[in-house]
Amino acid sequence: MADRATRKLGWLADTLHVDSLVDPIPSVLAAIPALQPGTAAVVARHLADEDRWIREAIDLAPAREPVPGAPECGVRRLEVQTAGPIDAWTVVCAVGCRSRGEGCPCGMPGAVEGAAHIWPRTDVLAPTSIGA
Structure with a gap:
């Protein structure tokens, strides 16, 4: 599970051309306000899908x-x-x-x-x- 999440977040960081070497989450989140609304919506969907997948896997409420x-x-x-x-x-x-x-x-x-x-x-x- 951790490997999948790390790969997905790394892919998002690479796609947005932000630093993903240490922890991509802060870099991805910091980039969102500067994105075009449509791009931000796509990134938000990816993050929401990953969040939902992890929460379902460990039975954690949103x-x-x-x-x-x-x-x-x-x-x-x-x-x-x-x-x-x-x-x-x-x-x-x-x-x-x-x-x-x-x-x-x-x-x-x-x-x-x-x-x-x-x-x-x-x-x-x-x-x-x-x-x-």
């Missing part, structure tokens, strides 16, 4: 918590992804809805049609919320 006071209208339910350092946490739509692109009511900066809704933690959570 590192997510519901966002306190988040709107729940039957379509939109938000969760904070709590894996990694707190500054890297993101808030995602728990039901997997997709952005309609520019003008989408999600208010996601740089919204790209078909991309998952995802916001930086600081855009959604107040300083007194989860882990802040």
Whole structure:
């Protein structure tokens, strides 16, 4: 399992042309904000797939918590992804809805049609919320 994860993360780091010699995770995560939205979405899918594969293999629940006071209208339910350092946490739509692109009511900066809704933690959570 560790060998597969190491190869996958090394491949992602090489693909993004970032340092993968020691630990590719910080390099890959640091590169994401500078990527084009479509490329970032592909990288996020690779990371999510690997995370899911490892968690299923060791029977570990996803590192997510519901966002306190988040709107729940039957379509939109938000969760904070709590894996990694707190500054890297993101808030995602728990039901997997997709952005309609520019003008989408999600208010996601740089919204790209078909991309998952995802916001930086600081855009959604107040300083007194989860882990802040």
